Amino acid sequence: MASHHPQKRLVGPLGRARGLGSAKHGLQHWWAQRVTAIALVPLTLWFVFSVSVRLVGADQTRVHDWLSRPATAILMSLFIVATFYHLALGVQVVIEDYVHREGVKLTSLLLVKGLIVLIAAAALFTVLRVAVGS
Amino acid sequence: MAEAAPPPRPRPISPFLFPPFGTYSWQITSAISILHRLSGLALGVGALMLTWWLLALLGEPSDFDAVQDFLGSIFGRILLLGWTWALFFHLSNGIRHLVWDTGHALTLPNVYRGGWMVIVLSVVLTLATWVAGYWFR
Numbered sequence: 178m179a180s181h182h183p184q185k186r187l188v189g190p191l192g193r194a195r196g197l198g199s200a201k202h203g204l205q206h207w208w209a210q211r212v213t214a215i216a217l218v219p220l221t222l223w224f225v226f227s228v229s230v231r232l233v234g235a236d237q238t239r240v241h242d243w244l245s246r247p248a249t250a251i252l253m254s255l256f257i258v259a260t261f262y263h264l265a266l267g268v269q270v271v272i273e274d275y276v277h278r279e280g281v282k283l284t285s286l287l288l289v290k291g292l293i294v295l296i297a298a299a300a301l302f303t304v305l306r307v308a309v310g311s
Numbered sequence: 312m313a314e315a316a317p318p319p320r321p322r323p324i325s326p327f328l329f330p331p332f333g334t335y336s337w338q339i340t341s342a343i344s345i346l347h348r349l350s351g352l353a354l355g356v357g358a359l360m361l362t363w364w365l366l367a368l369l370g371e372p373s374d375f376d377a378v379q380d381f382l383g384s385i386f387g388r389i390l391l392l393g394w395t396w397a398l399f400f401h402l403s404n405g406i407r408h409l410v411w412d413t414g415h416a417l418t419l420p421n422v423y424r425g426g427w428m429v430i431v432l433s434v435v436l437t438l439a440t441w442v443a444g445y446w447f448r
């Protein structure tokens with residue numbers, strides 16, 4: 178009789194497994210990486226064209242005038258957001274691939290992502306400041 | 312009945328030795344995969360440079376000139392050339408990845424063909440950008 182009840186637990190196999198799987202955030206990460214990648218194709222081409230054809234050796238006034246145009250400010254803001262979002266996703270994968278100690282991994286992820294958010298905010302603030310006027 | 316033990320064979324040498332000492336031969340597939348990651352990280356540093364360039368717009372005109380002078384120096388131009396190639400490489404290979412995501416071009420010949428296309432395209436676009444840059448300066 179006892180052999181039928183090796184464990185006198187009221188928790189079944191499903192109950193024990195629940196909550197121990199992945200956080201189910203993998204698809205969101207994968208999808209966001211693709212969406213930003215697609216967005217960055219035209220945005221990057223526009224940016225490279227702008228800086229190589231229009232702005233080589235330009236002084237502050239000329240770059241300021243360029244960036245204060247609405248079309249430039251809008252595209253530049255999108256370029257900055259997409260770039261740093263894509264960068265954060267990519268760097269996360271690199272860290273997760275090479276750093277295996279949980280504490281070090283979490284610390285470096287928070288540190289690098291925090292740094293990326295800070296730099297992105299600085300870049301975005303500059304564009305808004307120039308575009309809206311100081 | 313008992314057979315003689317076979318003569319001991321020489322211990323196999325690890326194939327993972329790089330030429331000219333070993334037999335390991337690079338494949339374009341793994342090389343591009345590694346370069347995709349490295350170029351992505353390099354572009355992250357480039358985004359830092361872009362932010363510095365933008366922030367200098369909020370300073371004095373001389374502050375902006377300092378950034379432009381740095382970018383225009385020989386060292387700055389080498390950095391920009393590297394970033395240009397890294398960008399076009401990451402862009403081209405990123406599109407190759409997006410094509411794979413749709414389930415296309417996953418046969419070995421196509422994977423190799425796409426790899427060479429990425430290398431050629433990234434070099435051509437880099438040269439075109441720099442020719443344009445000097446032309447319209």
